[in-house]
Amino acid sequence: MAGNSIGKEFTVTTFGESHGKVIGVVVDGCPAGLPLSEADFQEELDRRIPADTRIVSPRVEKDNASILSGVFNGYTTGAPIALTVENKETRSSDYEAVKDLPRPAHSDYPARVRYGGFNDHRGGGRFSGRVTVALIMAGVVAKKLLNGIDIDVLAYTQAIGQVKSDKKLTAAEIKANRYKAATRCPDPTCAEEMEQAIIAAKEAGDSIGGVIECQTHNLPAGVGEPLFDTLDGDLAKALFAVPAVKGVEFGVGFKAAELRGSENNDPFLVVDDKVVTVTNNAGGVLGGLSSGMPIVVRVAIKPTPSIAKEQQTVNIAKMENAKLSVKGRHDPCVVPKAVPAVEAAVAVTLVDHLLRVGAIPRILKER
Amino acid sequence: MAGNSIGKEFTVTTFGESHGKVIGVVVDGCPAGLPLSEADFQEELDRRIPADTRIVSPRVEKDNASILSGVFNGYTTGAPIALTVENKETRSSDYEAVKDLPRPAHSDYPARVRYGGFNDHRGGGRFSGRVTVALIMAGVVAKKLLNGIDIDVLAYTQAIGQVKSDKKLTAAEIKANRYKAATRCPDPTCAEEMEQAIIAAKEAGDSIGGVIECQTHNLPAGVGEPLFDTLDGDLAKALFAVPAVKGVEFGVGFKAAELRGSENNDPFLVVDDKVVTVTNNAGGVLGGLSSGMPIVVRVAIKPTPSIAKEQQTVNIAKMENAKLSVKGRHDPCVVPKAVPAVEAAVAVTLVDHLLRVGAIPRILKER
Amino acid sequence: MAGNSIGKEFTVTTFGESHGKVIGVVVDGCPAGLPLSEADFQEELDRRIPADTRIVSPRVEKDNASILSGVFNGYTTGAPIALTVENKETRSSDYEAVKDLPRPAHSDYPARVRYGGFNDHRGGGRFSGRVTVALIMAGVVAKKLLNGIDIDVLAYTQAIGQVKSDKKLTAAEIKANRYKAATRCPDPTCAEEMEQAIIAAKEAGDSIGGVIECQTHNLPAGVGEPLFDTLDGDLAKALFAVPAVKGVEFGVGFKAAELRGSENNDPFLVVDDKVVTVTNNAGGVLGGLSSGMPIVVRVAIKPTPSIAKEQQTVNIAKMENAKLSVKGRHDPCVVPKAVPAVEAAVAVTLVDHLLRVGAIPRILKER
C-alpha cells in the first residue's frame, strides 16, 4: 500500500491539503449497521478548534463533514465511507513569498526533496496540522464502534512547556472536563497556568510544546497481533502521523528505564473473579498485547515550527543562507488542537485490532 | 497480513519460539546480486550475547545461521531468503512449575488469553527475547544493503538505570567502541558503572532497565511515505517489536515538549552546497520524512520482568492470588542483548523505505 | 487492508454507490510531476457510455470528474489524488418495489447476507456497473503514466454472444477504431453484427454476454513479483473487480489445455538484438513475469442479469418463491461499457508493478 492508508481491517485512507478543495478520508472496513449521520461529526470537529483566539491561530473555520458514501437510511452499509470537509478560509498569498525559505523544524525542506518541488506548499499543504481533520473524522466512526462495546478513549493535555499536570484524575473527571478549558487540560488550575504559558510564548513571537496523554478504558485483555503488529507498535505508528509528535511512551514509559524490576513490575491480583494489576506501570500493554488494564499512552508534541521571531534558514532556490520571520496565521501551541487527533489515532488503531481478533462483529445488528 | 510480517517492499516474516526447534525468518524483497554467506551472520549473532556471565543469563548458546533459500553461488537471487538458528540449550522443565503463575510485567497473562492457553509458554515461547535472533538475522541482510550505499546504523547503550552516558561521542567512536564493553556502552567509564549497576540489581534478586540510542548516518533527505507510513512511525512500530521497549523518541524527544520553538527549531545552513541544520533536535525526521541529518532514535527498555525476588501474582487456573519467585536462567538486564536487535529493527525499516523511494535498485549489479 | 483498495505501490481505493452522492476514488502512490487536469478524464468517461441508445440503458448521464486533491499548478504533487463524479440521474423508485426479490445472477442476494440487509440496494448500490467510473478515473492517471514510457493498453470487444471477431488487427488499427462503433469492436463488419445481436436480445426482453480482449504493447520483460504477486495473477484479480467478469485467460488461454508443448511453446528468436518470440501463445506472461511480448488477456463477460423476461426468484423477506420481471433502465449488454473498465484495470495493475520494479521513477521530472 502506498503511504496514506493505515489499518488492515479498518482501513483509513486520507487525502487533501490545507489550501486545496477539501480534506477527506475513506474509512473502509466499518461493519454494517452502525447508525451514522453528518451531525455525528460536528462535536469532534468543533473540539479541534478551541474557541479562544488568545491561544489559537485566527484561521478559525467552521468545519462541517459531508458523507459521500457508505451510509444509507442512517446506517453504515459495509461499503467504504468517504467523508470530506471543505477548506474555506485559505489565504494562500501568505505563503508565496516564503516558498523557497524552508521553515526550520517544518517538513518544507524534506517534502521539497521527496516530491521534486511539486508538493503543494501552501499552508504546509499535505503536512499541515489541518489534515488531522481527516483522522478526526475517521476517529468519530471508530469511537462510535468502541462506545458500542463500552470502550472509552480519552485524550487530554498533560503538559504545556514546563507546566505539568500531576494530579491523579479519574476517567470520569477527565471525560467531563477535558474540553472545558481551551488548553484541553481537565485540571482547572493547571489549565489556567498552561494558557498563560501559551500566551507568554505567543507574545514573545515564539511557540511552545507539550504532552498529551490518552487513556483507553475497558479494552479486554489479549488484543494485538505480535510480533510485529503489536498493539503498542501500531498505536505508536498511528500517533506519529499526528504532526509534531516526537515521542511515544506507554505507562511509566521512559521512566521504566530507570527502575528495577521489583519497582516496575505490576503485581497481579484476582478481584471480582477478574485478573487485574495493582499498579499499571505497563500502561496496559504486555508483549504487544493488551493486559486488560487501561491503555495509557503519552505523546510529546514539539513547539510549532512557525514563529514570528527571526530564524536562520536557507534560500533553497539560490542555495544560500537567509533569514526568516514567519508571518501568516499560526498557532503558538498545537497541543490543544492535537488532542482530538491523538484520540482519533488511538481509536482508529483499536478498532482495527478489535476487528482482527473478532471482538467487533462484521454486522452490528440484523436488519 | 497476519501480524508476524513487517515491511512493504523489504518484508521480514519471523517464526519460532524460545524452546522450539528453531528461530527463523524469511526476508522477502532483497535485491538480487548481494553477496551473502552464512558467515556474514556470525558477528552479529555473537554480539547478541555479551561474553560476561556476570551480567547475562547462563543460557549462553552459540548461535549459527543456516541459509535455507534465496542465495545461489554466493549471491542473493531475488527470491525470499529463509534463515534459521537452532535452539540447543533449552531447559523447559524450569517453566513447567510456574505455567499457571503469570510473571508480572511479562506477556504470560495476555498471551494466554489471546491464544486460549495454546501458546508455547516454555521460556516465554514466542515472546522470549531469544526471538530477536530472527530480527537480527534480517538486520544483517539489511545492513549489508545499507553499507553498500554508505549508510551506517549504530545502536549503543546510553543508560542503565540511573547511570547515563552524556558524553558526546562521534559516530566513529561509537562504531569502534560500542561492542567492547559487555554493557554495549562506548564510553568506557560509563560502561564500567553500568556493569556495576547490573551486578547490584542481580545480587539483589532484581533486574534493571535502560536506554538504547540508535543513530543512522548518511541517510539522504526525503525518505518516508507520509502521512501514515512516516519514517518515524515505521521505525517506532518496528522498535516496539523488540521485547521490553516502552517508549520511542526522536532527537530531543520528550524534552521537545518543554521547549519553545526558538529553542527547538533546527536552523538551516548551506554548507558545501548542501542543506544541513546547525542542531539536530529533530533527530533527522521532519514531517515523517528524513531531513538529511542523522536519524537519532532512543528507546526505553524496561527492567526484565523475571526476578528472583518474591512477587505477587495469581494462579490463573485456580483464579486465586499466589506468590512467585522466578527461578530459571534470566538476564538481570536485557539492554545489552537488545542493542543489536534495536539496530536490526532500524536497519530493516530503513531498507524498506529506501526501496520504496527507489534509492536501492532491484538488481545490485548485472551478472 | 479492507477490500476496497488494490495495488501495493499504486494504490487505488474506490468508494460510492450507484444512487449515492458520488462515485469516487483515491489514487495513492502516483509519482509527483505528472501533468493532470479535470479535462484529462473526460474522453475516457465519455467512452464508458456509447452514444447509441439502441444498445445501452437510457440512463445516460454526462459524467465530469472533479479533482479534490493531489494536484497543484497542473501537476500531481505526490500526495493522494481524490477524484469524484456526481450521480445525477438516479431514479431510486425503480428499485423499491423489488428490494426483497433478488435478481437471479446479481449480487443482490449475497450482498444482503454479507451486510445484514444494510447495503444500499438502489440501482445495485456498490455493485452497480456504474461504480466502474471510479476504476476508469484511476485508469486515466495510470494510462498517462504508461504513455510517458510508451506503453499502450488497448481493450476492445472481441465477441458478443456468438458473434466473434477473428480478424487479426494491428495495434494501430485497434487503437484507431475500437471506439468508432458503439459495440467497441474495431472490425467494422463484425461491429455491425454485434450491434444486431444486442438489439435482438433487447427486443426479446433478454440480454447477452461477450468477450473483451486487452492488449498491452511495449511492456518490458521481467515485470511481476512471483510467486504470489504474479503479473497474470494480479491482472486477473483486478479484472474480476469489473462486474460480470466470469473468466480470465492469457494468450491462447483455455485453448492451451488442448495443445501439445511443441504447438504451444513460443520459440525464441533474436531480432535486432532483442529477444522476441515467433508466436505469442503465452500472451506475454511466463512464470508470472512479463516476457517482453504483448500482454494479451481476455475476459468473459456474462449477460446482464437484469432482464425484462419473467424469472424465478424468491421473496427474501417472506422466504417464499416469487416471480420477477425487472423493470427500470438496464443495458441489454454491458460489454461495450466494460471495455474502458477492463483497460483501466489492466493499466492500474501495470503501473503498480512497474513502480515495484522501479521502472517508473518516484518523481517524473525535477521542478
Next chain:
Amino acid sequence: MAGNSIGKEFTVTTFGESHGKVIGVVVDGCPAGLPLSEADFQEELDRRIPADTRIVSPRVEKDNASILSGVFNGYTTGAPIALTVENKETRSSDYEAVKDLPRPAHSDYPARVRYGGFNDHRGGGRFSGRVTVALIMAGVVAKKLLNGIDIDVLAYTQAIGQVKSDKKLTAAEIKANRYKAATRCPDPTCAEEMEQAIIAAKEAGDSIGGVIECQTHNLPAGVGEPLFDTLDGDLAKALFAVPAVKGVEFGVGFKAAELRGSENNDPFLVVDDKVVTVTNNAGGVLGGLSSGMPIVVRVAIKPTPSIAKEQQTVNIAKMENAKLSVKGRHDPCVVPKAVPAVEAAVAVTLVDHLLRVGAIPRILKER
C-alpha cells in the same frame, strides 16, 4: 508486501528452490487450538506424485514435512507455523549445459531479466513446479480448518488435451475416486484415456496440457470483500501462482459470454427454508461474494514447456539463435501434479476470506 506472501488474515509466505536445501512455507494467522502433526501432511504430499512412472518424471522423491514452529503439544499455538520439506534428489548437472538457452514457454528468460542473472536456474529454481510443495503444505493446514466447519474442497482433472470428462459426478464420487487414477480423473474410463494421451505425448518427445476443476461444497453465502478483494478475484490470483495456469473461469465461465441472460441466470428457489439456485452457472460467486452454492472454478494448464523435441531458442549470452532439445527428467504432463496444488490454492484463499468475515474463530477451542 514483497511478492512471496498471499492472504491478509491467513498469510502464506513461501520460500525455497527446486535444487536448494528445502522448500518451505510460513503460515501466519492460523487460529490456536487446531490439532496438527507432521503426519497430517503426508497424504497430501504423496498425492502430488502419482505412483505411475509412465506419466511422471522419474524424479520421484519421498517428501516429508517438518514442523519448525507454531505447534506445541499437538495443537497450533496461534504463532506462525513454519514447514519445510528437504530437497533430496537433485541432479543439478542436467541444467548447467543449457543455462544460457532459455526454454520456450518457460520462465527462464524473464527470470533472468528480472533478477539480473542471479536467479537459481537449476531445475527451474524458484519457478519449478516442485515449489508447489510449499503451497500444498499450507493447504493441509487450511483444509483442516475448513473441514472443521464442514467445507470440502475437491480438485480433479477434467481434461487432458482433447480428452474431456463430461460425466456429471457427485461430490462424494469425486472425493472417493479422484486420487485412484494417476491422472487424478475420478471417471475411470476417462482416466484411462487421459493416461493414454499423456503416454502418447511422451513417446512423441512432447508434452500435453489439461484442465483442472475445483469444487468447494458448503461454503456459506456472503463470503468475499468486494470491490477489489472479491472471492473470485482472490481465488484467481492464488491459482495463477500454480505454475502453468493460463486461464481461470467460474461456473460456465467463458461459455457465459455466448449466452443470453435468460439462459445464464440461475433462478432462485426456497428449499428447506434455504435460498438455493436451480442451476449454478455462476459457479457459486455473484458480485465477488459467495452465493451459498458450490464454488466451481476451472483452470487451464498449459503443456509442460520442457520437451525432448528440438526447439528454436536463443543463446542469451551470445545473443544468437540456437537449437534446444531438453534433456533431464521432465513430466510429459503436469496436470496430475497440479491437482493438489490447485486444491491448496483454493483452500488457502477460502480460509483467508472466512477469517476476514469472522466465520472461523481466532481460538478454535479453549484449553
